[in-house]
Amino acid sequence: MSHSKMSTNTRRVTFLIESLGIGGAERVVSNLATAFDGNGWAVDVVVTQERGPLERDLSDGVVVRSLDANRTLTSVPQFVEYLRDRRPDALVANMTHVNVVAAIAVRLARVDTTLAVVEHSMLSDRVERMDGRKEWLTAKLAGRVYPWADAIVTVSDNLAEDVATVTGVDRDSITTIYNPIVTDELFEQADESVTHEWFAGDGPPVVLTVGRLEVRKDLPTLLRAFRRLLERRACRLVICGDGPERESLETLVAELGIAEQVKFVGWADNPYKYMHRADAFVLSSFAEGFSNVLAEALAMGCPIVSTDCGGPAEILEEGTWGRLVPVGDEDALTTAIGKTLTESVDSDGLRQRADAFTTAAAYRNYAELLEGKS
Template identity: 40%
Template sequence: MPDRARPIAVFVSFSGHGGVERMVVNLIRGLVALGRQVDLVLVRTEGPHLERLPRQVNRVHLGTRHTFAAVPALARYLRRYRPAALLAVKDRAGRAAVLARWLAGTDTRILMRLGTNVSTAMAGKTAGARWLRFWPIRWLYPRIDRILAVSAGVADDTARIAGIARTGIQVIPNPVITPELPGLAAAPCDHAWFRPGQPPVIVGAGRLQRQKDFPTLIRAFAQVRKGRPCRLVILGEGNGRAQLQALSAELGIAADLDLIGFRANPYPFLARADLFVLSSRWEGSPNVLTEALALGTPVVATDCPSGPHELLDGGRYGALVPVGDAQAMAQAMAETLDHPLPPEMLKAAVAEYTQAKSADRYLEVLEAGVTGKPG
């Protein structure tokens, strides 16, 4: 029987507006709704998502800004509080947790959530850089009691890198769809392009950086715009803004592109879009694509590792196009604008990605009393 007298610990570094932080808070909210006490063990403590934590969550500040520097403090926490299990969020936290358990001399079960396709993220790096990234994984991951991946693609990739059995890695969908989502999406949209009678609006979202490959989306949009009036809105901020602005001017579409920056509530834009496009080079399981589907918005996505192929069931719920192929993306965008799938069909595609269902599956694993290691 699970020991419900002891808390579940979630070990993570909060450092901004990222999707990981948002998923962690969604998960904790779901665990609390299921009646579990949660200790949120923090390295960094910045970020607006912390404001959404339930009041009863115990925040444990380790007093450091770097994950590996937190190992001694985490070991002291494990010795003192003896949590029922510790869920480490992301690679560095997982490796630090293994070292802290060894230092603490406890038998704490360690589970780790992974959300990135590491092989693709490291593609193009030097052999030395890849070795420095992969060697600690191969050494430490077999010492983790259970690895939880956000998609089958992430699970397959992790098993290959770490040299562990794929059966030791469990896939659990992200807790993306919260009870608040419909209300947030129904909030007023302050952008004139989304008013009735305006041309169709295509939306992209994410940090303005290489991974998201917005240059390909802008080039595809320029092709679509040649055949019909339409506009493109990209939500997000990052160091690629100047490059994207220069590209839009070069292609002559600057008047129909708006880089509107980060929005705390992006859902009125997603819900009112005629089309959402994910142009990423790689993902783990793209939350914004899941949210667009949950709001009934038609989508087009790159068939990147990992996640879109699983979310869209191989193209059943939205077109999949090769990474970096602006022409194929433009064709899929035009066809989807002409023949969008029914909203209820799109919503059904992501029915397993609710906060409640995801938290229930996480709790089952956290309380399972795993025997043996994934290797």
Template identity: 40%
Template sequence: MVARIAIFVPSLRGGGAERVMVTLANGFAERGHRVDLVLVQAEGPYLPEVCSAVRIVNLNKGRVLATLVPLARYLRRERPHAMLSALNHANIIAILARKVSGAPTRMVVSEHNSLTSLQETRAGRRMLRLMRRFYPLADGVVAVSRAMAAELHEQLDIPLDRISAIPNPVDIDAIRAQARSVPDHPWLKSDQPPVILAVGRLEPQKDYPTLLEAFARVRKNNDARLVILGEGSLRAELEERIHHLELQDVVDMPGFQPNPFGWMGACSVYVLSSRYEGLPTSLVQAMACGAKIVSTDCPTGPAEILEDGKWGRLVPVGDANALSHAIAESLQSKPLAVTERAQHFSASRAIDQYLDILTAC
């Protein structure tokens, strides 16, 4: 069955969920489906990665809430067989737009972060109430990990038979090919000390202050360097902390990098220090590049990816001492066959699972 599929996402500004949506859009198109990538604003570094077979529909609005009417008009006019949306605020607008449009479009929403992130603020708790009200109106809900699927069931009262746990698609072959392009950075030369790498937005979720504190402890007994790839609102605060810890000569934050995989392939240890995740695709990407892994055992995803520590070290969230010990031990340990585990998260498998849900009658 060839289907008309719409994918609704705010933008392609560099978040993990946005990259997943691009991978899915390209994968659906490669399988012969007609795909519209519907964006609140057609901007972001992932835009050039969208293949020519995918039609970009730019709603050209400044915020997600303003797209309710334009999105409803799109659904009424184009009448796609199914629409997949990502990120909770966009999911709610997508559900409402389908209702307003009266279109028979099958609606599937996807959730990419643990609900833990929403329980900490008044706005987050308000969002949880909205999700509890509207998510049951969708025809299907996708969680990116089994633990997150359990959260959606328990906290939003969504029946388990309406939730599908599908890991984020990872193009293993493409990542390995890009990993061979080692960046021209002096720290990545073969005669340099080991590099510890983290990739992700400079936001509270990633808990880089704990990583910096852990790295300062690692430095007491190890000649190593730390690179953090990504941009975000905490750059100034993190730079100040780096200076306070006297790490300015051994920590580099070169910003967002379109090809982080060359860094992953060249690093000695890849670290995820997050307070919460959904299913952190960067862990799988780093494993596809053969990197040794250290991660917090945060909700949700790392324990699932690493099979409770079989493929890398898991430490408690926010524990700089445990994180420093795990990094130091990894620097001295032998590599594991993590590329084998990465194959479990291949893009082909995830794309097929999404299509089964989207093209269901």
């Protein structure tokens, strides 16, 4: 694709994603769109389906448009029309099936736009754990069309390896840009008061986990590890989030006999006030392309234990900023949480590490990439 240099007057950038529902990639798009708006770009966020609650977090200058498609993969004609009408200088597509739509639509529209496709989650995990055939076909299609893009972006080096392996795309053609997760608002929200009595400060230490209650987060292993920990010491577990596994997790808590020490607080607009006050933050996932909540916990100066499941090893610099344990290893998780609760914590060091995941850093990297490719 030949590209003229982006014009010096207002540059236009479009972010394409399925929806602005609650999720990691959606949060990234919301933060990035706001950052581009703040840096003088004309910004559109185009959703292939419904808008969703994160729309309210966007800055006033960002325009949201919906293609109102029943399925993302059928939204190509509407998106071609959009591209011909708006002619953005740059287009940043997010998540595999959306990326495929973007690559095909840019070809069909024959517009001069710099296309970056962004992968957020482990393709190998999706092929293994989810609707394998559908995910495999999407990944293979991605392998065919990604070379049409001007840039392929992943949110960690670990994920870049995974994407290259599953799609067959050349690893050297993939750029890593960490997620824009740490914003000034996080620190303001962290100071909000917490009504939950467990955070009053004089009771047993509180272990916290935050995330969607889905199979990939492997919370049963965390619950069993926590029950073992209770045999050694008094502590409490707060689970912040909601999702399809909530009922079975509540049943497991009752079966393990730990209902007095575990609280489900549901989905929270502001989990940072909990992270700021918790004694340890635990991530027990099977696979994470990045892990926004780990970057947030670092910014809050909260001690971390995580499974070694992809992106977290990079965020924690191979265990420098928190303990890494093997996926699904109940024993190792119990020991790691126990040790973390007894140690003094270098909160300043954790917060400094979180500087790598600020919105400003991600904006600089994306702007440089898009302008360099144009």
